[in-house]
Amino acid sequence: MSNAFKAIIAGGGFGGLTAATALAQRGWSVTVYERQHELRASGSGIYIWENGLRILDAIGAQVVSRDSFHGRAMEQRDRNNQVIDPGDFPPSVRLVTVARKDLLNGLRDAALRAGVEIRTGAEVIGAGAAGDLHFAGARSAQADLAIGADGVWSAVRRALGLELFHQQTDEGALRAIIPGTQEDLGFDGQGKYIELWSGSRRLLITPLNRHEIYLAFTCQKDDLAGKASPLDKAAWIASFPHWAHLIERVDTLLPWAPYSIVKVKAWSAGRTALIGDAAHAQPPNLGQGGGMAMQSGLALATFLEDLEDRRDIPERLQAWEAHERELAEHCQRWSCLYGEVSVLPDDARSRIIHHGMADPWVRSQILRAAQSQPTGTQRPGQPVRLAAN
Ligand SMILES: Cc1cc2nc3c(=O)[nH]c(=O)nc-3n(C[C@H](O)[C@H](O)[C@H](O)COP(=O)(O)OP(=O)(O)OC[C@H]3O[C@@H](n4cnc5c(N)ncnc54)[C@H](O)[C@@H]3O)c2cc1C
Structure with a gap:
């Protein structure tokens, strides 16, 4: 220990x-510095795939309840509401959707139970490679290890000079949670998530529990009616007339925002590491950005197990990156690729989705992270592999 x-x-x-x-x-003795005045998740709902569920289990975070929605398929449909691909998941892959605040609260409670100190209203403005974080007023904190888990605009990443690029996509989403039940999805939509395509607009219908549905409205940045806030319901109903009953219910809406793609030179410098969106932000098309953030966080702790000398930390961090980075970047690559179909003509897109999703290799690439065994979730007694692949 x-x-x-x-x-x-x-x-x-x-x-x-x-x-x-x-x-x-x-x-470890751990302090988290969060710039908001309370821990708060921005966004509406979130997909947690099999890999994320295993991580929550491994750290004892109670997030999924009997009320959470367990989907068995991600069905793709066209503008006429016709099925392009049924999107059934293999039995070994679970997918659960919850409100973001429920995921964050579950993680916060697990952290507090483990003895983590959480300081809010604490904005980090810089960092160094010696395990140091910097704050306004020339204040700083130093430890054996510092981590930048400060999201797409990471101050830690920029201070360490690790950024290769941060690009924002032309596509973005508006998000809302509406009241709704399984009956609202029709007799053929029960137990499923439904992704609908119409021109360059997309509507993702995600049940969260027995009484709420999360809607994501996706469009390009030059689609002024599509990205309008408050929601231009007539414009979206014109694209998805079969779903007018859900679109009509939108009240509170998170405004349109593009997605970020972040690439870095390395996941660490000295004794300071980057995890999550700070290191590998990706469009949400695979629903794995949060899963990868949790996965790299648990893996990092696992690679530091049985540490005896803090001088070994840089080497451990390099081994961690060598082991984990390829999968995170695989998700990033496939998430970007998936997004490309949104600007294709409807017919061409339907053919590509239909044939692509029927191809076992393509499906295995899309589900690769979900089907992986995250480092640190090994069954008790199974040795942790620290060597890089
Ligand atoms: C539309 C959309 C839908 C998505 N859907 C899914 C999904 O279904 N499933 C999924 O797995 N992923 C999804 N994602 C991706 C997911 O939201 C992110 O990958 C995930 O939030 C990354 O977690 P993180 O901890 O790295 O960063 P964040 O969640 O961004 O957390 C960073 C934290 O750092 C704080 N912070 C920022 N700067 C500072 C600072 N300077 N000092 C101190 N604190 C700071 C922030 O306030 C925040 O609390 C989606 C993303 C988008 C945009």
Whole structure:
């Protein structure tokens, strides 16, 4: 047990809280610095795939309840509401959807139970490679390990000079949670998530529980009616007339925002590491950005197990990156690729989705992260592999 070691983390999001909990459970003393005045998840609902569920299980975060929605398929439909692909998941892959606040609260509670200290209203403005985080007023904190889990605009990433690029996509989404039940999805939509395509607009229908449905309205940045806030219901009903009954219910809406794609030179410098969107932000097309943030957070703690000398931390961090980075970037690549079909003509897109999703290799690439066994979720007694692939 390495109970002498200290970690400081910038950002109390999904990645930061997972890393904090996993380190604390391994004997580390951990402080999280979150710039908001309370831990708050921005956004509406979130998909948690099999890999994310295993991570929550491994750190003891109680997020999924009997009320959470367990979908058995992601059905793709065209503008006429005709099925392009049934999108059934293999039995080994679970997918659960919850409100973002429920995921964040579950992670926060697990962190507090593990003894993590969470300081809110604490904005990190810089960092160094010696495990140091910097704050306004020339204040700083230093530890054996510092982590930048501060999201797409990461101050830690920029301070360390690790950014290769941060690109924003032309596509973006408006999001809302509406009241709704399974009956609202029709007799053929029960138990499923439904993704609908019409021109360059997309509507993703995601049940969250027995009484709420999360809607994501996706369009290009030059689609002024599509991205209008409050929602231009007539414009969206014109694109998806079969779903007028849900679109009509939108009240509170998160305004349109593009997606970020982040690439970095390395996941760490010295004793300071980057996790989650700070290191590998990706469009949400695979629903794996949060899963990857949690996955890299738990893996990092696992690679630091049995540490005896903090001088070994840089090497451990490099081994962690060598082991984890390929999968995170695989998700990023496939998520970008998936997004490309949104600008194709309807007929061509339907053919590509129909044939692509029927191809076992394509499906295995899309489901690869979901079907992976995240580092640190090994069954008890199974040795943790620290060597890079
Ligand atoms: C439309 C959309 C839908 C998505 N859907 C899904 C999905 O279904 N499933 C999924 O897995 N992923 C999804 N994602 C991706 C997912 O939201 C992100 O990948 C995930 O939130 C990344 O977690 P993180 O902890 O790295 O960063 P964040 O969640 O962004 O957390 C960063 C935290 O750091 C704090 N912070 C920022 N700067 C500072 C600072 N300077 N000092 C201190 N604190 C700071 C922030 O306030 C925040 O609390 C979606 C993304 C979008 C845009």
